[in-house]
Amino acid sequence: MSRQIPESELILNADGSIYHLYLKPENLASLVFTVGDPDRVPMVSSYFDQVDFKVSKREFVTHTGRLNGKRVTVMSTGMGTDNVEILMTELDSLVNVDLKTHTVKPIEKSLEIIRLGTSGSMQADLPVGSLLASEIAVGIDTLMQFYPELKGNQAWSNLVKNTLDLTFLPYQASASVDLLQRLPSEFHRGVTLTAPGFYAPQGREIRLKPKLDNMIERLAELEIQGLKMTNFEMETAGYYAMGQLLNHRMLSLNAIVANRPTGEFDKEAEKTVDRMIRAALEVYC
Numbered sequence: 681m682s683r684q685i686p687e688s689e690l691i692l693n694a695d696g697s698i699y700h701l702y703l704k705p706e707n708l709a710s711l712v713f714t715v716g717d718p719d720r721v722p723m724v725s726s727y728f729d730q731v732d733f734k735v736s737k738r739e740f741v742t743h744t745g746r747l748n749g750k751r752v753t754v755m756s757t758g759m760g761t762d763n764v765e766i767l768m769t770e771l772d773s774l775v776n777v778d779l780k781t782h783t784v785k786p787i788e789k790s791l792e793i794i795r796l797g798t799s800g801s802m803q804a805d806l807p808v809g810s811l812l813a814s815e816i817a818v819g820i821d822t823l824m825q826f827y828p829e830l831k832g833n834q835a836w837s838n839l840v841k842n843t844l845d846l847t848f849l850p851y852q853a854s855a856s857v858d859l860l861q862r863l864p865s866e867f868h869r870g871v872t873l874t875a876p877g878f879y880a881p882q883g884r885e886i887r888l889k890p891k892l893d894n895m896i897e898r899l900a901e902l903e904i905q906g907l908k909m910t911n912f913e914m915e916t917a918g919y920y921a922m923g924q925l926l927n928h929r930m931l932s933l934n935a936i937v938a939n940r941p942t943g944e945f946d947k948e949a950e951k952t953v954d955r956m957i958r959a960a961l962e963v964y965c
């Protein structure tokens with residue numbers, strides 16, 4: 681008999697739904713698209729043939745329906761890997777924990793989880809309006825200091841630690857090869873830096889000067905086995921790391937809306953995001 685998880689750890693609402701997401705197992709499809717912005721959820725589900733279920737709690741807005749006969753969920757997470765940790769743990773609990781007995785189910789189920797997010801390019805020749813799949817992601821937040829060590833190559837983590845002179849080791853994890861391979865050539869592939877903030881942690885200066893000088897230039901010239909670091913955002917490494925530990929298949933797609941070396945912001949960012957959404961639905965649904 682597996683461990684009985686205390687009510688204060690696996691928390692359920694009065695209607696039996698899981699604490700933050702407000703979902704019951706039957707409300708979730710095994711193909712899940714995630715977005716940061718709650719307003720992006722109806723943009724995605726407007727392409728579904730039907731929407732059967734909607735719920736919203738804090739930044740977590742969920743729509744589940746069908747497209748081309750396939751059941752599909754889209755949900756928002758808000759920003760940052762702290763929200764991703766909640767999302768991934770609660771999604772995993774919905775499929776791999778018996779919510780009545782509070783015990784882990786004997787047969788593990790794997791979800792397909794695909795992020796549809798915005799991102800800033802570190803490379804002058806990766807222009808705004810581009811679409812990019814994160815092949816590898818490196819997290820410079822501290823989430824993974826609290827989970828079991830990630831197996832596999834950590835060469836990027838070590839390189840980023842030394843380049844930025846960080847006092848802790850970042851973490852590195854990868855996309856599902858199967859999900860990545862299905863993408864059309866329109867999608868660039870890249871190495872994504874997941875930052876614990878939008879401004880100084882991505883080298884931006886408004887009134888406060890970032891502690892790290894020339895962060896973008898230093899990161900943009902890094903290269904391992906012919907791959908360069910390509911873009912900044914705030915969730916992907918958290919998704920890939922939690923997905924690796926919990927055995928879910930993960931992919932993060934990025935609409936490049938800012939080019940940091942050239943200082944440009946995409947004047948048609950919404951159209952770029954819409955192009956990414958339509959491309960992803962066509963490939964995975």
Ligand SMILES: O=P(O)(O)O[C@H]1O[C@H](CO)[C@@H](O)[C@H]1O
Binds near residue numbers: 715717759760799914
């Ligand atoms: O557009 P989303 O999916 O929110 O993703 C990116 O945009 C937000 C910052 O503006 C961060 O969440 C970052 O990861």
Ligand SMILES: O=c1cc[nH]c(=O)[nH]1
Binds near residue numbers: 800878912937
């Ligand atoms: O530059 C950017 C653009 C979108 N999201 C980010 O996190 N950074």
